[in-house]
Amino acid sequence: MFRPNNRHLQMPIISSISQLPEAYRERLDTSWAGTFYREFFMRIDEAPFAVLFSDKASRPNTAINRLVSLEYLKAGHGWSDEEMFDALRFNLQVRYSVGLWDLGVDDFELRTVYNFRRRLTQHMQETGQNLLDQAFEHVTDAQIAAFGLRTDKQRMDSTFVASNIREMSRLQLLVEVLQRVHRMLHPAEQDRYAAALAPYLQGSAGQYVYHVKTGTTAPHLQAIGELMQQLVAELPPAYAQEAAYQLLVRVFGEHFVAQAARVSVKPGQEISAASLQSPDDPEATCRTKAGETYKGYVANVTETCHPENPLQLIVKVQTASNITDDGDLFAEAVPALVARTDLQEVHTDGGYNGQAADAAAAAHAVLHIQSAIRGAQPSGARVALAEFAIAPVDRGTPDTLTCPQGQTAPVNASRKHLKAAFDINRCRDCPLFGARCPVDPGQHRQHAILRFSQHQIDVARRRQRCAAERASEHHLRPAIEATVRSVKHPFPGGKLPVRGRIRMSMLLIGSCAMTNVRRIHRYLLRERCSNDANHIENTGAQTKHALLLRFRRIFQAVTDRLRPALCVYLQPAARGLPACSPL
16 A cells, blocks of 8 residues: 655654764765755655555555665665665665664665565556656756756767676577577476487586587587477467567577578578577667677766756656667657757757657757767768758748858749759859859759758758857767766666666666766755855954954054043153144
């Protein structure tokens, strides 16, 4: 039965925290633990998690805001489950951050965390809703409102994250699948295929590959392919829902070609990057970039970047197979970001262009500014469309085009494309007219026609924005690289200690949440130090003024008491002195 956790709102009169010296309590409250408690823990909305629990009257759930916070603390510090639970039991700062005021209170055991994750995973598989992601976005929106951050300018970048799987050769992968199929079979089927599977059951898959000489794998692959074809065809339908059987069918289709009764091995270069990389993580994919091979997933991070913001916060994180194009991630993120924030401008690198990205930006009136553009660049032999002034400059069908020499022509739509008609007489006097100019002078015409498509206009505008971004003194995109590093920092080598897209997503969301908390904590420390410095400066000025007034009053009192004696002493004319003047 679901019950919200409000007990942390009232600190007991006698607790481990209250017994600390006042200086220690203040130090604890101003540490990262206090910031996490106020800026994250207290902002968690527990209501969406009620679907994970029974509606019937039963034992209440463990505090949801505490379980969610522990997931994020674990990811942000790179802890194992045991390290996280030890920190909860013995680390006063961790307990303070999740609203536990006494060391003698234990709400739950580690098994509770496992059950909570299992329910989250099951709910996401059934409904597609990632409740941890929703909680992160809800908290982030509240943080943005609390600190008055502007969200009209944002930046985005992607990075590879590796799954916790072994590096397996092709042969080792196939043998591992066969071994799992054998463990799946009932005893009767194990006896039936004992002779056929015997060569692959002597030790682990790695031990089998160890005894295969380099360059002699082809006969082994052929034999495995023929055996897999037999198993796929002969195993009864009762195994159709078994994970091992589904892996068998998948790898057979990915690595072999069945032609009638004959099986042939696919060449390595024909195997898809989306093929199975490990039986332990069927969703992980393989991608090669800049000569390096990555197996796992891609994380796409979006954060605010308006120059007037006192701090920037991550607003969204996406996780997908690493063969997903950056443009597709952009197209997926933009609608949700527009709905949540005041997004008007997104800064990315050159990997985010494409039809999906262009369509999403156009549909939601978002200006997409890239620091580079993927693909072939103009040769320079001819004047590119990007060298023309396009009006309007942001989006939509253009009204006019102005050539590099200053001639402006209206844009009209034909059946297949757009065209601009320039005055042929002015064109003939242009130094670019001829081989370099892209206009078509035609024959017996008064106009030189430039034909183009809407897609070409979109590309030209993108190149113009890219050129303006490179010429600018202030670049908004590069700082996202540091953000990506901070998100991956708790995981050495960018390899997460989990498998599967759901668990990868949970850890990345938690790391992003902790990155935001750390930024807020540093900002609050700067503000506190600035306020303290101003207070000291104001106090010093007030003290100096008070001392000056006091000195003046003392000096005036002394002179008032000495004036009569000095005047009597200076009056005798016999001394030849002038009369004294008032002090």
